[in-house]
Structure formats: C-alpha cells, structure tokens
Amino acid sequence: MxxxxxxxxxxxxxxxxxxxxxxxxxxxxxxxxxxxxxxxxxxxxxxxxxxxxxxxxxxxxxxxxxxxxxxxxxxxxxxxxxxxxxxxxxxxxxxxxxxxxxxxxxxxxxxxxxxxxxxxxxAGSYDEVLRKREAPYALSMLTTPPRKIEKRLFKGSYKGVTDLVTKYAWPLPAFHATRWAARRHISPNTVTTVSLIMVFAALWLFWEGYWTLGIISAWLMTFLDTVDGKLARTTMSYSKWGNIYDHMIDLIHPPFWYWAMWHGLYLVPTGISTFWLDASLWVLVVGYVLNRVQEGIFIGLFGFHIHVWERLDSFAREITARRNPNMLIFMGFVILGTPGWGFVAMAAWTLFWLIFHQVRLFQAWRLPAKPTSWMAG
Incomplete structure (x- = not known):
C-alpha cells in the first residue's frame, strides 16, 4: 500500500x-x-x-x-x-x-x-460524497476576503442533491448560524445533541396534538440538522462517530414523528374515519422503510445513489416523500385547519413516490449496460 x-x-x-x-x-x-x-x-x-x-x-x-x-x-x-x-x-x-x-x-x-x-x-468536478458537480478552486487568503472564502467553503460543504427546504430555505440562515457557532468553538456534536432534543420535543408536542409548536420544533430540528454537518465540514472537525450520531438520528426519527401525529389526531375531532388515519400511518411507516430499502438496493446493484442517476431523479429528490417535504405538506394543512387531511396527504405522497422509485429501480435493472450518474459524465 x-x-x-x-x-x-x-x-x-x-x-x-x-x-x-x-x-x-x-x-x-x-x-x-x-x-x-x-x-x-x-x-x-x-x-x-x-x-x-x-x-x-x-x-x-x-x-x-x-x-x-x-x-x-x-x-x-x-x-x-x-x-x-x-x-x-x-x-x-x-x-x-x-x-x-x-x-x-x-x-x-x-x-x-x-x-x-x-x-x-x-481535479475533477464530481463530488461523489456530496452528490454534486463543483469546479475545484484555489483561493488566496491574502487577495480574497476571508468572509468570501468562508462562503465558498460553506457552499462547498452543501449537498448538491437534497430536498427543497435544505436546498433553498436553509443556506443563508445556516451560513450565519454556522459562522456564529464556529467563532464560539461550539462542536458539531453539541449542535447535533440540541437537534436530538428538538426531535423529542416535536415528538411530545405532536403526541399531544400541539401542531403549531410541534411544527416549530420540527423545523428547528431540521435546521440544526443542516448546521451541524456544515459546522463539521467548514471547521474540519467531522469524525466517524459524529457522522454516525447525526445519521442515526436522521434515519430513525421520522416514523416516530408520524406515529406521534397519528396519536395526536385521535385526541381531537378531525372528521376523518379511523380507518383512513390508521391506513395512513401504515403507509407512512412502511413506505418510509421500503423507500430506504429501494435506495440501498440501487446502491448495492449499481454503486451510486438513485437520486443522482438521471436529472429526473435529482429533481425528484427535492420533493420526494422524505421528512422535509412531508413536513411542508402537513404544515400547509395545519394552516388550513385540517391536520387530519394533512396526515392523509403525506401518506398519499409517500405512496406515489414509493411507486415512482420502484419503477426507476426496475428501469435501471432492465438496462443492457450498467447505469452511471449524469453528474459523473
């Protein structure tokens, strides 16, 4: 070696x-x-x-x-x-x-x-870890303002293929929050721990049917989930343990939020039959697990993530039935005063994207040659 x-x-x-x-x-x-x-x-x-x-x-x-x-x-x-x-x-x-x-x-x-x-x-322009294309750069601290370099490093730490909230809503506030934390030497794992506290706060609030406070806690968690990773990469303090800690929280908590929402909906009249509430919970939880299985199968077969196969798949990642797009749907229905229908709508959205990704997996498997990512071309 x-x-x-x-x-x-x-x-x-x-x-x-x-x-x-x-x-x-x-x-x-x-x-x-x-x-x-x-x-x-x-x-x-x-x-x-x-x-x-x-x-x-x-x-x-x-x-x-x-x-x-x-x-x-x-x-x-x-x-x-x-x-x-x-x-x-x-x-x-x-x-x-x-x-x-x-x-x-x-x-x-x-x-x-x-x-x-x-x-x-x-250097090439494709970053497989962050799933994006980015031109390599060399910036001088003597001729380029440090703040401009920090913005460039922050941008470089962002995944190119992610959901629409993380991609469009969080970058500006996350940059300032990351910069604030870095100057106070707050560790990424500390930020992750606060986000974990927000996971449990949202869980309890959803369980009790406090939708507005639950949604605020959930969005704060998703924001901190962006900040901790950016803080780790910009300060070069990321670690194997920190990565596991962060990703295990991301992987595990969404079904529990759905379960808590389901319970909260039973505490207040919704005008929706228990059959639809129960069926929606099953679709959300099972659909979440199966979607992760689909992604794992694609990676196992072809060696890269399904969301960077073709441009269509990269666009789909912005709105597919992951935590943040589902939270947007639920929040919209809460604002309209119909959280029960928001729960059903999340389930319908999950079912649609489960079928979509299964079709894409089958199409990739049927190709005569092994597929490659459009970003690596």
Missing part, C-alpha cells in the same frame, strides 16, 4: 478562518484530505500557507507526484505557484523559495520533472 505523502506549509499568514487560526485550519484540512503529516521537513508536497484549496484538489495534489499547481487568483493578476509535489528523487532544496512566486518558469518546472497545471487540470 502506498504511503500517504507528508506536507509542508510555506509562509506564515496571520489570518483566521472559521474561528481557527489559518495554520490550524490548514493542518486539519490537509490531514482530512489524507496527508500523513503537516510541516514535515522532508515533506514531498509543498503548499503556500495562504492557499485554501477545495478537498478534491487537495486529494489530487496528494496523489500526483510532480504536480505543480499554478493559480491566477484575480482577474488580470499574474499566475502564481501555489503548490509543488516533488517527483521521486527530487529534494526540496531550492523549490521552497519558488512557492507563491509570480510568473513561474513553466519550462524550467517541466524540465525538472514537474507537470504544471491549474486547479481544473488536476
């Missing part, structure tokens, strides 16, 4: 990024990207401390001996040498002083065994 290369940061830049000193942020970011160590005197990868790189570009530079990253970071500006991954047999002597220099000698670098290129030359 090839040993991960070590890294040396060149230059001292007294700046702050996401509540951290820039050196500490860079150390975390590069170790998350796979660097064996940071500031090793015998490091093979030399990087200017001022440069904030996208994760895909970091991984590409670590994996590409001979890479010479050249960046023009402002319109009309001179190109600068941001990073060098020393080829085998090359010593760092003389190359450290070239980092951050303007108008690097491309011919001399090529003659020394380097492959000069820009960010897009070394």
């Amino acid at each position: 090839t040993k991960a290369p070590s890294l040396r940061l060149i230059g001292d830049v007294p700046k702050m990024l996401w509540g951290l000193e820039l050196y500490e942020w860079q150390r975390r970011a590069w170790q998350k990207a796979g660097a064996a160590s940071v500031d090793d005197p015998d490091a093979r990868l030399l990087v200017g401390s001022e440069w904030v790189l996208s994760p895909a570009l970091q991984r590409a530079l670590l994996a590409t001996p001979g890479a010479a990253l050249i960046v023009t970071d402002k319109p009309g500006g001179a190109p600068r040498l941001a990073a060098l991954h020393l080829p085998e047999g090359t010593t760092p002597d003389g190359f450290e002083t070239q980092i951050n220099q303007e108008n690097p000698d491309v011919d001399a670098l090529t003659a020394a065994g380097f492959t000069p290129g820009d960010a897009e030359y070394f």
Whole structure:
C-alpha cells in the first residue's frame, strides 16, 4: 500500500478562518484530505500557507507526484505557484523559495520533472460524497476576503442533491448560524445533541396534538440538522462517530414523528374515519422503510445513489416523500385547519413516490449496460 505523502506549509499568514487560526485550519484540512503529516521537513508536497484549496484538489495534489499547481487568483493578476509535489528523487532544496512566486518558469518546472497545471487540470468536478458537480478552486487568503472564502467553503460543504427546504430555505440562515457557532468553538456534536432534543420535543408536542409548536420544533430540528454537518465540514472537525450520531438520528426519527401525529389526531375531532388515519400511518411507516430499502438496493446493484442517476431523479429528490417535504405538506394543512387531511396527504405522497422509485429501480435493472450518474459524465 502506498504511503500517504507528508506536507509542508510555506509562509506564515496571520489570518483566521472559521474561528481557527489559518495554520490550524490548514493542518486539519490537509490531514482530512489524507496527508500523513503537516510541516514535515522532508515533506514531498509543498503548499503556500495562504492557499485554501477545495478537498478534491487537495486529494489530487496528494496523489500526483510532480504536480505543480499554478493559480491566477484575480482577474488580470499574474499566475502564481501555489503548490509543488516533488517527483521521486527530487529534494526540496531550492523549490521552497519558488512557492507563491509570480510568473513561474513553466519550462524550467517541466524540465525538472514537474507537470504544471491549474486547479481544473488536476481535479475533477464530481463530488461523489456530496452528490454534486463543483469546479475545484484555489483561493488566496491574502487577495480574497476571508468572509468570501468562508462562503465558498460553506457552499462547498452543501449537498448538491437534497430536498427543497435544505436546498433553498436553509443556506443563508445556516451560513450565519454556522459562522456564529464556529467563532464560539461550539462542536458539531453539541449542535447535533440540541437537534436530538428538538426531535423529542416535536415528538411530545405532536403526541399531544400541539401542531403549531410541534411544527416549530420540527423545523428547528431540521435546521440544526443542516448546521451541524456544515459546522463539521467548514471547521474540519467531522469524525466517524459524529457522522454516525447525526445519521442515526436522521434515519430513525421520522416514523416516530408520524406515529406521534397519528396519536395526536385521535385526541381531537378531525372528521376523518379511523380507518383512513390508521391506513395512513401504515403507509407512512412502511413506505418510509421500503423507500430506504429501494435506495440501498440501487446502491448495492449499481454503486451510486438513485437520486443522482438521471436529472429526473435529482429533481425528484427535492420533493420526494422524505421528512422535509412531508413536513411542508402537513404544515400547509395545519394552516388550513385540517391536520387530519394533512396526515392523509403525506401518506398519499409517500405512496406515489414509493411507486415512482420502484419503477426507476426496475428501469435501471432492465438496462443492457450498467447505469452511471449524469453528474459523473
């Protein structure tokens, strides 16, 4: 197994990024990207401390001996040498002083065994983890305002394929909440724990039929569910345990909310027969489980998520019968004064999308060749 290369940061830049000193942020970011160590005197990868790189570009530079990253970071500006991954047999002597220099000698670098290129030359645009296409970037903390870089990093931490509430309603307030938490060194797991408290608060309020307060608690939980992940990725403090903690809450709680809503609807007259309420609960709970099974089967068969197969599937993810779209439906009916019909409508929406995804799974299985994601093309 090839040993991960070590890294040396060149230059001292007294700046702050996401509540951290820039050196500490860079150390975390590069170790998350796979660097064996940071500031090793015998490091093979030399990087200017001022440069904030996208994760895909970091991984590409670590994996590409001979890479010479050249960046023009402002319109009309001179190109600068941001990073060098020393080829085998090359010593760092003389190359450290070239980092951050303007108008690097491309011919001399090529003659020394380097492959000069820009960010897009070394890194692809598809992020499989976050299910989106994003151009790689290299931003200088000396020429780009830190707040602008923070916005870029925040945007980069967002999933490209998600529900409409997370995609359109939460980004702006979540950016400010994440920035506020980062500057106070609040951990992502602390935010996740508060969101778990909101899960139980909404559960009890729905159980007792307090729809308005229950919906407020539920939306606060979904908002914090966005903030904790963004805080973890922007401060480079995400962990395997934190990921499990967050995703287990996400995975488990929706059926319990549906069960609590069902109970709350029995406490007040709804004008709907118990048959429809009971049938709706079964559809919501069983449909939720089966939808997760469908997604797991698709991943098992084809190696990627069903929601990034074709553009239709990516659009479907915005409105499919997951927690947030269902909450929108229920909230709309509560505003109209008919929570019972909102419960039935969520069940009907769930049934529709269960059939839709089953058809898509069958269509993918019937293809003569293995399907691929439209984002990876």
